[in-house]
Amino acid sequence: xxxxxxxxxxxxxxxxxxxxxxxxxxxxxxxxxxxxxxxxxxxxxxxxxxxxxxxxxxxxxxxxxxxxxxxxxxxxxxxxxxxxxxxxxxxxxxxxxxxxxxxxxxxxxxxxxxxxxxxxxxxxxxxxxxxxxxxxxxxxxxxxxxxxxxxxxxxxxxxxxxxxxxxxxxxxxxxxxxxxxxxxxxxxxxxxxxxxxxxxxxxxxxxxxxxxxxxxxxxxxxxxxxxxxxxxxxxxxxxxxxxxxx
Numbered sequence: 001x002x003x004x005x006x007x008x009x010x011x012x013x014x015x016x017x018x019x020x021x022x023x024x025x026x027x028x029x030x031x032x033x034x035x036x037x038x039x040x041x042x043x044x045x046x047x048x049x050x051x052x053x054x055x056x057x058x059x060x061x062x063x064x065x066x067x068x069x070x071x072x073x074x075x076x077x078x079x080x081x082x083x084x085x086x087x088x089x090x091x092x093x094x095x096x097x098x099x100x101x102x103x104x105x106x107x108x109x110x111x112x113x114x115x116x117x118x119x120x121x122x123x124x125x126x127x128x129x130x131x132x133x134x135x136x137x138x139x140x141x142x143x144x145x146x147x148x149x150x151x152x153x154x155x156x157x158x159x160x161x162x163x164x165x166x167x168x169x170x171x172x173x174x175x176x177x178x179x180x181x182x183x184x185x186x187x188x189x190x191x192x193x194x195x196x197x198x199x200x201x202x203x204x205x206x207x208x209x210x211x212x213x214x215x216x217x218x219x220x221x222x223x224x225x226x227x228x229x230x231x232x233x234x235x236x237x238x239x240x241x242x243x244x245x246x
Contacts, residue, residue, distance in 0.1 A: 003034040004093040007080035009073050010039055013099040014046040021055050024105045031109055040065045040076040072187030094175055096168040102214045103167045111169045111209045121174040121204035125167030131210030155239035156197045163193045174204045189227035190234045
């Protein structure tokens with residue numbers, strides 16, 4: 001049986017994980033996948049970790065990794081990846097997925113099946129390929145996203161249209177190649193592009209799969225100005241290094 005661990009960082013997502021995790025697990029089981037949702041919670045005041053544990057107690061297939069505070073999405077993914085590699089060797093794929101409802105569970109299943117079909121090391125849920133799109137995205141967020149992806153292609157040479165997408169399926173064997181290098185990555189918005197750049201440099205084959213990016217079901221976006229400035233500075237430094245290396 002094919003297997004996948006879905007790493008899901010959370011901070012104040014109690015109401016979302018209550019419905020999202022069961023939906024993911026039902027879809028995966030029906031399609032013949034062995035799956036586990038690994039919630040990495042940064043000590044959410046709204047009790048997200050407790051809700052996730054309650055969901056797991058009822059249906060199983062859920063694990064919660066509690067962290068002492070809000071340490072950032074990048075470090076949450078790194079901790080989740082390490083836990084998945086150490087404890088769940090049965091998994092063929094390790095996935096990234098948001099807990100806010102913007103990533104449809106049906107698309108996750110499609111991405112996994114696409115990875116199986118194509119043999120890709122990485123499949124990215126993409127808003128910018130045929131069939132992908134934003135659903136009711138604000139003009140400012142779409143503009144920031146478009147600009148960030150243009151910067152990623154220019155500065156890092158990433159051959160992906162939606163490098164900032166945090167919806168991904170990664171072969172476990174491919175993740176093992178770079179896991180020891182991940183602590184050097186930043187923990188904010190730029191993490192996703194850095195990770196993709198590292199996978200590309202390791203020779204991994206990367207494909208994109210159409211993503212209909214939905215609005216948050218509940219809660220607020222956590223992207224701030226500091227994250228955007230950090231992203232821009234990394235792109236500038238990466239571009240400079242690449243030019244000097246040539």
